Amino acid sequence: MELLLQLGGLQAILLALMLFFRTSAAKTGRKWLAWLLLALGIASIFHALDELSFYLEFPHLIRLNWGLPLCFGPLLYLYVRQLTEPSVKLSQTDFQHFSPYILNLLLLFPFLLQDGESKIQVLDYFTAIISRGTDIYRTYYYILHIGIAYWGWHYTLKCLPLLNNYRDRLLANYSDIEKRQLNWMQSIVYGFMGLFTLFVLSLALNLSTTYPDFDYEQYFYFGSFVLVYWMTFKSVKLEGDTLPSHAQVPTTTSTLKPAEVDTKQKDQLLEYMRTGKPYLNSELTAVDLAQALGFTRHQLSEVLNEQLGKNFYDFINTYRVDAFKSHLVNPAFANYNLLGIALESGFKSKSSFNAIFKKMTGMTPSQYKKGLSRP
Secondary structure (H helix, E strand, O other): OHHHHHHHHHHHHHHHHHHHOOOOHHHHOHHHHHHHHHHHHHHHHHHHOOOHHHHHHOHHHOOOOOOHHHHHHHHHHHHHHHHHOOOOOOOHHHHHHHHHHHHHHHHHHHHHOOOHHHHHHOOOOOHHHOOOOOOOHHHHHHHHHHHHHHHHHHHHHHHHHHHHHHHHHHHHHEOOOOOOOOHHHHHHHHHHHHHHHHHHHHHHHHHOOOOOOOOOOHHHHHHHHHHHHHHHHHHHHOOOOOOOOOOOOOOOOOOOOHHHOOHHHHHHHHHHHHHOOHHHOOOOEHHHHHHHHOOOHHHHHHHHHHHHOOOHHHHHHHHHHHHHHHHHOOHHHOOOOHHHHHHHOOOOOHHHHHHHHHHHHOOOHHHHHHHHHOO
16 A cells, blocks of 8 residues: 555656646646645655654654645635636635644744754654654644644535535526536545545544554545546546636625516516527527527526526526427427437437436436327
């Protein structure tokens, strides 16, 4: 396992450098992913080399890696924020996210300033494996690990509202969200929650014996590699598929009651949907529809939310599902298969069509078709 952590750490550092030098990294927020890879790579290599023989040869590196996992949570949060809210710029207050790690360095500073011989004196054969040592920092080691777990949980929890808000904006602005969804990122966030829980459990297991003969913490780093590599792979594939920075969550700040909102706009919308059939455009967005109607973006949101009680995504796809049902019994489409009819109804892909149809009807398209053929 130690060799895997060393090789994984080296690969993470190289991958981080590649992301740093990509011209699009700053625009996509991959710089935060690169920093996360770099921190994970360094922490993993140090952990894999955390043995007496290594520190006897390089005593000035003793405890230099302590606290690096304090950066994992904040870096994950900043990456998710940049991914979901690209218009938000980095500010000076964002550096406060790393204050626990800076505090950790300040607390370690007196030890780090010591000469190599003094540092070696705090180690013995048993404690050198995890470099807790025999001085006062042995107690600090446990407190630090609890802080790492808490800080990690704190920031992974902060990621969830960002992802939920992002999904709300997708549903309010797009009629097809398949390639823009970040469900994989939500899975990664939950995965990190589990890993930070494992981090505490590994500490508890190590505390259960005076001289632990197995390093449970290595699973934390190995699991982190899996999640971060998965995130990197998805990030590279995501090029251009995230929500544009100008797309906003529709707000209904009007003080009017729903009954007082002008129903003429609703009637105009429904008439245009019936005659213009804009839903047949698989790339239709809320901005496109508002412009075609001569509405502002806010006016369209107000009609959808207050008058019709639907978000843009559900509103448009309801028409597509109805169009599919109509085409299915239309002799003109007798030679079409289910996917062909779906594409003619405005759907963009088989997967999105199946998911939407199942959500709105409670059955698959093939089940629905079989039901029509029954006497």
